[in-house]
Structures are given as structure tokens and as C-alpha cells.
Amino acid sequence: MNNIDYTAERYWEDVAVGEELPGFSIELDATQMVLQVSGSQDWNLVHHDTEFAQESGMTGIFYNTGWTTGMLGRLLTDWAGRSGWVEKLSFQMRGMNGSGAVVRAHARVTDKRMDDSRALIDLDIFLENDQVGVTTPGKATVRLPSRTNAAQQS
Amino acid sequence: MSTIHPLDYDLEAVKKEWIGKLISESAGRYPVEYDPIRRHCHMVGDLNPAFLDPEAAKAGPYGEVIAPPSMLPTYFASGGPWPPMEKHNADSDTPLFTFGVPTPGDRGINMEVSWEFLEPIRVGDMLRLELHIADIFKKPIKLDPHAIWIVVETSFMNQHDAIVAKWRNTMLVHRAPEQVARDAEREAAHSGGEA
Numbered sequence: 510m511n512n513i514d515y516t517a518e519r520y521w522e523d524v525a526v527g528e529e530l531p532g533f534s535i536e537l538d539a540t541q542m543v544l545q546v547s548g549s550q551d552w553n554l555v556h557h558d559t560e561f562a563q564e565s566g567m568t569g570i571f572y573n574t575g576w577t578t579g580m581l582g583r584l585l586t587d588w589a590g591r592s593g594w595v596e597k598l599s600f601q602m603r604g605m606n607g608s609g610a611v612v613r614a615h616a617r618v619t620d621k622r623m624d625d626s627r628a629l630i631d632l633d634i635f636l637e638n639d640q641v642g643v644t645t646p647g648k649a650t651v652r653l654p655s656r657t658n659a660a661q662q663s
Numbered sequence: 664m665s666t667i668h669p670l671d672y673d674l675e676a677v678k679k680e681w682i683g684k685l686i687s688e689s690a691g692r693y694p695v696e697y698d699p700i701r702r703h704c705h706m707v708g709d710l711n712p713a714f715l716d717p718e719a720a721k722a723g724p725y726g727e728v729i730a731p732p733s734m735l736p737t738y739f740a741s742g743g744p745w746p747p748m749e750k751h752n753a754d755s756d757t758p759l760f761t762f763g764v765p766t767p768g769d770r771g772i773n774m775e776v777s778w779e780f781l782e783p784i785r786v787g788d789m790l791r792l793e794l795h796i797a798d799i800f801k802k803p804i805k806l807d808p809h810a811i812w813i814v815v816e817t818s819f820m821n822q823h824d825a826i827v828a829k830w831r832n833t834m835l836v837h838r839a840p841e842q843v844a845r846d847a848e849r850e851a852a853h854s855g856g857e858a
Contacts, residue, residue: 511710513710513711515710515711515712515713515719516719516722533708535707535708544705544706545706547702547705547706548702548703548704548705548706548707549703549706549735550699550738553760553771555770555771555772564839564840564841565770565839565840566770566806566837566839566840573773574735574773574776575703575706575734575735575738576706576707577776578733578734578735578776578778579703579706579707579709579731579733579734580707580733581733582707582709582731582732582733582734583704583707583708583709583711583731583733585732585733586709586711586713586731586732586733587709587711591713591723591724592724594732594780595732595733595780596779596780597777597778597779597780598732598733598776598777598778598780599775599776599777599778600775600776601774601775602772602773602774602775602776
């Protein structure tokens with residue numbers, strides 16, 4: 510379990526550029542490998558068959574795109590609060606997250622702006638592991654409720 | 664699975680035939696359902712009740728359970744991974760991840776992903792997708808000097824024809840080391856013949 514209050518709002522005005530998101534870590538043990546396949550329904554052998562992955566030129570299995578997207582999505586929705594909405598999410602898979610690694614998802618606020626009265630937060634997002642460092646850098650934009658907008662509309 | 668020797672691979676012809684092509688207009692076999700969302704959340708330890716708890720979600724901004732934005736809408740907008748549907752490339756000799764584009768190799772690594780999430784995806788929604796090939800190019804990697812990169816763009820629509828998400832994806836398709844070694848013998852003979 511975690512200590513997140515999913516019913517709480519996070520308001521645009523309360524976010525500061527440079528703020529770090531709490532993030533979370535997951536150890537890629539055998540159970541996690543099975544959960545990856547179950548949750549994504551991605552049956553490509555490179556993600557669960559070590560012999561096939563090595564025969565393909567990899568050092569071992571590596572976790573798939575559905576899992577990677579899910580990790581980064583959770584990173585954002587854990588933080589965005591009750592009404593926060595992830596508008597954009599992009600990332601590059603530059604390194605592998607493989608068995609035995611401990612993967613940490615984390616992010617930093619890089620900008621906050623109003624766009625046609627949409628209260629937006631831009632973030633740099635990352636997956637990194639204890640074996641190779643940052644494997645998956647990316648960017649995201651989250652729309653948050655704004656007290657200013659609410660006051661203008663009332 | 665068939666493969667093509669790099670000397671026989673005409674990249675320009677492949678680009679001419681495939682770039683801009685509508686590859687798929689598939690519709691989901693099932694509506695958006697609770698349990699696949701639950702399995703997705705379990706995969707990454709996500710406990711958000713907006714995705715998991717119908718009672719709690721009633722009090723939320725959407726009034727019902729929605730799919731996490733990070734749950735690939737392809738899951739609900741295509742034939743699904745199993746059992747295979749005949750019209751979804753079941754008999755093709757190209758790997759599914761190339762979207763039918765011929766490539767020298769048959770091993771794939773996803774390299775870059777970009778999503779725009781426009782509308783909530785709710786339990787019960789019926790999704791469909793339209794997928795186009797946006798680009799095809801050759802860019803060597805350490806494993807394979809003839810690796811092919813395929814970029815696709817996909818729009819996802821719900822039963823009201825609202826676009827709920829857009830996806831741009833870059834897939835790298837390479838040869839296994841054994842195939843690279845096998846192909847190299849002919850390439851060496853070819854370049855020797857040219858000298």
C-alpha cells in the first residue's frame with residue numbers, strides 16, 4: 510500500500526518549477542516479469558524468454574512498452590490528483606530494464622503555463638535502474654485544476 | 664518466418680509502397696472492461712481508485728471507472744493478442760510489430776513512443792483505431808548495420824467517433840546475430856566480386 514490520497518486535488522497554483530515528484534520503485538523479480546506479460550498481454554518472446562532474448566543479441570529479457578508506459582503513467586497519475594489529466598506523454602527507450610534490476614520512476618517540473626485557460630504543467634520524466642542508470646527519458650504535460658480559473662468562472 | 668537478404672532489399676520501393684498507407688482500421692473485439700484495467704494496474708502497482716473501484720469512481724470527476732491513460736488503447740481497439748483473428752494478419756509471414764512492412768530482420772525493439780490523451784476512456788466504450796505508416800528509414804545499430812526503423816501514427820476513436828487518443832511509435836527491426844553472420848558471407852562474396 511502507499512500513502513497517496515487519491516481524492517485530493519492538486520492545484521496548478523501550488524506547483525513550483527523545479528519540484529520533484531515523489532515517484533516510486535519496483536524490483537524486477539520473477540513475479541514482476543509475469544505481471545508484465547499478464548498486464549500488457551504482450552507475448553513477444555524477448556520480454557519473457559531469456560534464451561530467445563540472448564539469441565536475439567540481448568543480454569537477457571527486457572521489459573516491454575506496455576509496462577514502460579504504465580510505469581510512467583502511474584508516476585504522473587499518482588501525483589496529478591483527483592482531477593489532473595495527463596495530456597501528453599512521450600519517451601525514448603534508450604536502455605533495457607531487465608530481470609533483477611530495481612527500477613525507479615521519477616520526474617521534475619520544468620514549466621507551468623496557461624494555454625487557452627488550460628492550466629498546464631510540463632515535466633521531464635524518467636525510468637532509471639540500478640544496473641545501467643537512466644533507461645527511459647521522456648516528457649509529459651499534465652493539466653491541473655486552477656483556483657484562478659475557478660474564481661473567474663464563478 | 665521469412666527474412667530478406669539486405670542485398671535484395673529495395674528500401675526506396677518499400678517506402679514508396681508503404682509510407683502513408685492505411686494499415687489497419689480495426690475495431691475492438693470487446694468493450695473496455697474492468698479486469699484488463701485491473702491487470703494493467705497490478706502490473707505497475709497502481710492503486711488509483713479512479714481505475715479500480717467502481718464505487719469510488721462514481722464520486723470522481725468522470726462518474727465511473729476510466730482506463731489509465733498509460734494503458735495502451737490498442738488493447739481495446741484491435742483484435743487483441745489472442746486468439747488471433749484471421750483479418751488481423753494471422754497468416755502473415757512478417758512479424759506483427761512491422762505492421763506488414765517487409766524488413767531484412769525479424770526481431771523488434773520499440774524505441775520511441777508519443778501519446779496525446781484527448782478524452783477519458785470509460786468502461787463499456789467501444790474503441791477502434793486507424794493506423795498509418797508515417798516513415799520508414801535505415802539506420803545502423805551495433806547489432807545490425809541494416810536495421811530498419813518504422814514510424815506509425817494511430818488515432819483511436821470511441822463509439823461516438825470522438826478521437827480519444829493519438830499515438831506515434833518508432834519501432835526498430837533488426838536481424839538476429841546468427842542471420843547477420845549468415846548474410847555477411849554473401850555480402851563479402853558480393854563486394855569481393857565487385858572489387
